[in-house]
Amino acid sequence: MAYAVTLIPGDGIGPEVVGAAVRILEATGIKFEWERFSVGADAFEESGEYIPKELIESIERTRLALKGPVGTPIGSGFSSVNVALRKKFELYANFRPIKNLPGMETKYPNVDLIIFRENTEGLYSGIEHEVVPGVVESLKIITEKASTRISKHAFAYARKFGRKKIHSIHKANIMKLSDGLFLKCSRAVAKDYPDIEYAEHIVDNTCMQLVMNPYQYDVLLMENLYGDILSDLCAAFVGGLGLVPGANIGADCALFEAVHGSAPDIAGKNLANPTAVLRSSLLMLDYLGETKASAQITAALEKVYHEKKTLTRDVGGNAGTSQFADAVIAAMQGA
Ligand code: NAI
Numbered sequence: 001m002a003y004a005v006t007l008i009p010g011d012g013i014g015p016e017v018v019g020a021a022v023r024i025l026e027a028t029g030i031k032f033e034w035e036r037f038s039v040g041a042d043a044f045e046e047s048g049e050y051i052p053k054e055l056i057e058s059i060e061r062t063r064l065a066l067k068g069p070v071g072t073p074i075g076s077g078f079s080s081v082n083v084a085l086r087k088k089f090e091l092y093a094n095f096r097p098i099k100n101l102p103g104m105e106t107k108y109p110n111v112d113l114i115i116f117r118e119n120t121e122g123l124y125s126g127i128e129h130e131v132v133p134g135v136v137e138s139l140k141i142i143t144e145k146a147s148t149r150i151s152k153h154a155f156a157y158a159r160k161f162g163r164k165k166i167h168s169i170h171k172a173n174i175m176k177l178s179d180g181l182f183l184k185c186s187r188a189v190a191k192d193y194p195d196i197e198y199a200e201h202i203v204d205n206t207c208m209q210l211v212m213n214p215y216q217y218d219v220l221l222m223e224n225l226y227g228d229i230l231s232d233l234c235a236a237f238v239g240g241l242g243l244v245p246g247a248n249i250g251a252d253c254a255l256f257e258a259v260h261g262s263a264p265d266i267a268g269k270n271l272a273n274p275t276a277v278l279r280s281s282l283l284m285l286d287y288l289g290e291t292k293a294s295a296q297i298t299a300a301l302e303k304v305y306h307e308k309k310t311l312t313r314d315v316g317g318n319a320g321t322s323q324f325a326d327a328v329i330a331a332m333q334g335a
Helices: 014-026 041-047 053-062 081-088 144-160 178-191 203-212 224-238 275-287 291-307 321-332
Strands: 002-008 031-036 064-067 093-099 112-118 122-132 135-141 165-170 197-202 219-222 247-249 254-256
Touching: 002 014, 002 053, 014 031, 014 064, 014 275, 014 291, 014 321, 031 053, 053 064, 064 275, 093 144, 093 224, 112 144, 112 224, 122 224, 144 165, 144 178, 144 219, 165 178, 165 203, 165 224, 178 197, 197 203, 203 224, 219 224, 247 275, 254 275, 275 291, 291 321
Parallel strands: 002 031, 002 064, 064 254, 112 219, 165 197, 165 219
Antiparallel strands: 093 112, 093 247, 122 135, 247 254
């Protein structure tokens, strides 16, 4: 049996890091049928569409995707295909575990945080217009439905995996209606989970609290924009963006991708760290119930980080993307 997976290598460093992850996944012996598609600017050049309809049809069939980062032009040009895919398939829960790899030294050892980011609305609804020249309006959409389902997802996860505390992160002192509704929904869900401690922190204070003492937090629950920003902040605790994975989960469909972007500054140079995409692939294996393969890769990854001989430049080594992948595969094979 083979798993059909829609594969989106993406652009910038995407093809390099996704290529490395695919090689490592295949080294487990599990069979995958990769349905490979371009998206974004590359797809537009090839087919005149930013999200080709064949790609949509593929995800409709497979309900499973592994994706590299895709660049979005700043200030003009096409809208984010990343946001569009999350909305199209109602991948409402963005799950980002922030955990140190054993052996990898950072300023903050033993961090173990989970970020749950609402993935389908907020300011990322992309509803913007020019009211009159010199005045623009950007709408922040918060709904009871989306706020409740991400809260339920976070609490259910916390109970299942023995997490103790959830902080709902907000700015409801200023955005009383929108963030106020988000809080109202998370409070209502919290009532059904008396076994999990519930607290609320304002987002700006949370940034300071995190840098002072990340250990005071366990699970962080928030709307879209705050989740995007705090994910990058928290990535710094565990060694940077090259290390942090992500999963976009819907009712019966999931798309796995790293937190980082397409890193144009290092693209095409065999410098990118594929660990974040690889760890996203591990979340995919767990989602598929392939926990043995996931544990095999995790052990190999930890060995490579412990030995420190074949690490990429962002974490203090001088190995390339492909050498790092070779080292993980060698460790899996007990070499
Ligand atoms: P970025 O995450 O691409 O890069 C930020 C910094 O982290 C850069 O210095 C980069 O070299 C480094 N970095 C990122 N990933 C790395 C890795 N795997 N190994 C080593 N170093 C790594 O963020 P930036 O520069 O703000 O965005 C670049 C593009 O990526 C933009 O067009 C943005 O829209 C897009 N983007 C796409 C995402 C996605 O597809 N899900 C997510 C975030 C950004």
